Amino acid sequence: MHKPQIRIPATYMRGGTSKGVFFRLEDLPVAAQVPGPARDALLMRVIGSPDPYGKHTDGMGGATSSTSKCVIIAKSTQPGHDVDYLYGQVSIDTPFVDWSGNCGNLSTAVGPFAISQGFIDTSRLPQDGTFAVRVWQANIGKTIIVHVPISQGEVQETGDFELDGVTFPAAEIVLEFIDPADEGEGEGGGAMLPTGNVTDMLEVPGVGTLEVTMINAGIPTVFVNAADIGYTGSELQEAINGDAKALAMLESIRAHAAVRMGLIDKVEDAATRQHTPKVAFVAPAARYVSSSGKEIDAADIDLRVRAMSMGKLHHAMMGTASVAIASAAAVPGTLVNRAAGGGTREAVRFGHPSGTLRVGAAAEQVDGQWTVRKAVMSRSARVLMEGAVRVPDPSDA
16 A cells, blocks of 8 residues: 655745755654765655656756755754755756755855744844855855845845846845865865866876866866867857767766866766766857847956856856856966956956856965955845645655
């Protein structure tokens, strides 16, 4: 006899150019309140993975890296923080949840979720203004400050802030990523530049020897010049995601960079670390037409960047990769800095497939090593649906 489905309180939220299913830790089934197979199995079932059809018809996922995400929020275990934020990137077609990194876009929604779900004492909230939710990003052990607009004592979601890659305007939320560097393990003992170099030569069998910049800031990322791999830097999703040869090449670059960065021991292990590192290709500023048909003028940007996420070209730009871009742009001599025209800078505006984004980050050398103390960007977030998700009872499996 089959049991009825179980009901789990949940909120479906957009944060930046991503969306995901948000849970309070205490609402999860007991077995899923701790890391392990039970938690992973539950989140995969919620999203609808693994799905050999690649559609997520039988789940909450959207069958893209931007929409196959789950978030678990708990009262913070860290002094001086309001909530702990744990992020799971659910693979679409394999039975796998990647916990190796953060989602910068969904970080935006963590602040509003924390307030609306009662994690913040209402006596601390202004009647009108902004409230800084201090978030402990548990995947990578970093602090994120989410400045949430408050109107009449509640989270303000509507507004006129427009974000390229998001269809409708909403309220602006400012994110501060505190000390975003040193996330990775790497050869450099966790340094922002894991090899200690602003550029390296990376040998990728079948592709060649490429000049790259590898960085651990926001999220581990390897940058390559677009021209070196046969691209202009103005590509949209359809130019990459339907090209099996291109996807294989970019995945090979990612895997070999992961080994060089010390994130995995051997290339074959890249399949078990799909979320990180990211691979992105850069090019100097030039005019192009975004995916919405909007013309992006060369004068409006410092450079063009295209980034891969979970094996596909991202439709816009991941928030954490944006931190990596801004951090690399601030370090003279990196491929990102060179594509942006060189010199020193504390902010960069780059063109991505959906439009443009400005991110601030000031780099400095400490004991001979480059680091970034803070990266700042504006995003938006809103609740799409709240209530409960239903999944088959795990004990009936």
